[in-house]
Amino acid sequence: MSTVDELFAIDTLLQPEEQQVRDAVRGFATRRLRPHLAEWFESGTFPARELAPEMAALGLFGMHLDGYGCAGLSATAYGLACQELEAADSGARSMVSVQGSLAMTAIHRYGTDEQKREWLPRMAAGDVLGCFALTEPDYGSNPAGMRTRAVRDGNDWVLSGSKMWITNGTVADIAVVWARTEEGIAGFLLPTDTPGFAAREMRHKLSLRASLTAELDLDEVRLPGDARLPDARGLAGPLGCLSEARFGIVFGALGAARDCIACAIDYTCSREVFDKPLAGYQLTQAKLADMAVALGTGQLLALHLARLKERGELRPEQVSAGKLNNTRAALAIARECRTLLGANGITLDYPVLRHANNLESVLTYEGTAEVHQLVIGQALTGSSAFR
Known part of the structure; x- marks a missing residue:
């Protein structure tokens, strides 16, 4: 059986260092996050302080920033890290995104040299959240x-x-x-x-x-x-940071979708209905095929935007297009996977409804779908429809 990454030959588009980052974060998520996610979700908790040193050791905090103890990795590597974190749970990716793409980016971009020296090394090390x-x-x-x-x-x-x-x-x-x-x-x-x-x-x-x-x-x-952050002038200051965080969501949402599809494939291959595996029915395979194509298309879009970002050519409306498309696709995939699991899909024994619930927030935070539609509409028409 092929994974969606294999179906679209995603690895052929990645550099060895990017694959290493992805695999390292995937291993961390498997070892330290996945065994506890159902419990954390049910109890409404997350051990941010406990996990921060391990996340920092992987270079996850401010990994796209240069200097001050930050990893200085590529946009693609950062996106893949977000994807692996959100394949575990959107909450884990949110923690890293807020720490690095929002708080640290604000200091790195708008702060004085003294502010950067005081805060960024400790934040990169996970000593300061x-x-x-x-x-x-x-x-x-x-x-x-x-x-x-x-x-x-x-x-x-x-x-x-x-x-x-x-x-x-x-x-x-x-x-x-x-x-x-x-x-x-x-x-x-x-x-x-x-x-x-x-x-x-x-x-x-x-x-x-x-x-x-x-x-x-x-x-x-x-x-x-x-x-005061001296170089942050007007609303462009926070919006510039939000664009960084939205870029991570373009990748991250697909991690949740990928995890849902993997769960649905595993479940339908082992679940027998009318004396044969559920995966052996045409309707099941049609759903899985459509979801795989939607996920693969989103991954190709995310990688394209990452390469634009690495060349310094990524525009805000392109980030909006990526977030709009990929969060919509991820939420639709999570909901469809839930149908394939039937009643089992509503339990925390499986990740699909947890992902679907999380993606309801991801769809609307850091710019609702409607806001991103208007950003794209303004880029296409030259006319603002916000007011």
Whole structure:
């Protein structure tokens, strides 16, 4: 039997180093994540602190960044790492994505040399965890409307407001907080032990349960003047970081889809219905074939976008096209695989509904499907339809 990677000869498109990264992360996920995922999902927990040193040893934190202890690997290698993490669970990929593509990228891209030296080596080593505080209770798709404010008081800044749906928020040592100032939106580095900062775990989730999600409160949090990220000017600052994270999702969502297909193939080959394996029926094979083609097409798109990124040619609307296509395809695959497992598909004995539930979040965070449709529409027509 062929895997989808073999069907599309994916390995022929990868460099040896990229395959080594993929295999190393796959081994870590098999050894350290998969045996516990059902328990973590059911209990709504994730041992971020415990896993951080091992993830760091693999170079997963800020792996696409250069210097300051970061691995400096290719966009393709980073994408493949995201795919292997999300093949285990979207929560694991989210943790790495927030640490590296959001928090560390913000510091690496917009920070001073002193800020980079202070935070990035420790974050790359997993000694310091970060979060990225942009979304607010009333402002998700429209971050320009944020109410969190930073006001000058002498040489200091005083921040007040609230943030919501913040991954890693309850375990972060440093928060990259975006706030409105008199000059426009700005980014700040906020150590989470600063007086006035509070993080509350958000519970009762039906998706991304093996992930730590927080609501943040900022009650007149006082920061020194040098806490500001000087090169982050306006909304382009956080949006630039989000584009990095979305790129990881283009690959990551396919990992969840691939895991669902592998589970469905294994299940249907061993499950007997009317005295022969379920995999031996035409309807089953038609479903598997269609899903394999959708997954393979998404993988080819992801690899193409990665090569564009490595040449410095990747545009935001292309990232939007990748996220829109691949998250839609992954969610459809997860749902279809659930049908092949019948009633067994709704249990945590199998990963498919866990993946499907997670992908409901992946479809909408870091830009909903509708937002990405409008980004693509604007690129095609030259006319903005956001307002």
